[in-house]
Amino acid sequence: MKSRNRSEMLRNPIWGTVIDFIYVLIGSSLIAIAFNLFLVPNKIASGGVSGISTILYWKLGLEPSYVQWALNIPLFIAGVLILGKSFGYVNFALKTIVGTIFLPFVVFLTSGLDAATVNPILGAIFGGVGVGLGLGFVFRGKGSTGGTDLLAQIIHKFTGLQLGMCVVLIDGLIVVSSAFTLSLESALYALISMYLTGKVIDIVQLGISNSKLALIISEHQDTLKQAIFEEVDRGVTQMEGRGGYTDDDRPVLMVVVSQNELTRLKQLVKRIDPKAFLIVSNATEVFGEGFRRHG
Structure with missing residues (x-):
């Protein structure tokens, strides 16, 4: 009886939406914590707006959360105005707003945490895994953290390039920039982190099956x-x-x-x-x- 009630509750669209938002909030929190514990202390700019904020933090001393807000919010507005209906349905837009605002907020709240490690390879590994877990939860909640993903969609619309290629080009440009502004080693660690992030996202999204x-x-x-x-x-x-x-x-x-x-x-x-x-x-x-x- 309890199992049937639970199943009916999960099929309720309102409850399903609540669960989706919880996934987005948990995922955003995991990304922010991994960012502050592993990536920033080790100068690992692993793509996206978080990568840009890492570079600007180490070169100009700018607070990462402020940089992320300053980039994410205009990109979200541009996405709505330029992409229109292709931006997505209302629920997705709302969850993207939550991810766009909440992620930098948790980055700000956890900015005082001590680094979990100052070993760059450990930072790349655990940072990549942490971000992958977070993004996996966000995607399971059918949401987004905005940022350069929206920029990729805008470029895709005007150039006709495949969306995946646009994402790779943007993230690649950020990693290459970190090689010149931080160090070549930092860029190499960023590549390791990005690879692990992608693998963990797949695991969270698809699960581990021995079938x-x-x-x-x-x-x-x-x-x-x-x-x-x-x-x-x-x-x-x-x-x-x-x-x-x-x-x-x-x-x-x-x-x-x-x-x-x-x-x-x-x-x-x-x-x-x-x-x-x-x-x-x-x-x-x-x-x-x-x-x-x-x-």
Whole structure:
């Protein structure tokens, strides 16, 4: 009964919006704390408005939170005016406002914290992971922290460049700038941090799954199907394929297994049909019977 009530509550659009805003607030806080504990003390300008504020802090002594507000708010206004409807729906705009204002606010509140480390490599690693966790939460809340992402959208609109390329160009320019204004080492540490940030965002967004997707092409598909049912205890989907060279019809078996079931599956395929063609890949997310539940 409690589980059903919880499920109904989560499906409520108002409650869903509240959860989204909580994700944005938690994510923004994590980004700000990682910024002050790891990135700023080690002169790591890992792209975005936070990277610009790091450079200006070390070169001109400007308070990072003020710089972030000074850049984020005009960029948000420009995004609304220039991008119009393509900027996004009202909820997204509101969550972007929250991220745009709240992130620098937490940066300001936590600016007095002592550095967690003055080892640049540790700063790059843990700073990148912390920012990745924060951004992952923000994205799960279907929000944004604004900043150079909005600038990238504006450039994309006027130049036609792919949005991802615009983001890379802007962040790359900031990192290159840090090489000249701070040091080459700082720029290299920033690249490490940015790489880890991207990886952690993917983990938070997609989760960690040990499931494997196997595709099997064999002339003994019926025997294989029965063996998979009985010995691995997994369902099998049969698809129709066609050989590119021979133009012959070839059934393709698709099965999803856990990591510890994969060895059994491979041994089973090898035993029944040593000539079988087996492809195994990571299944990032799997929902359904025998795996994770939706929602």
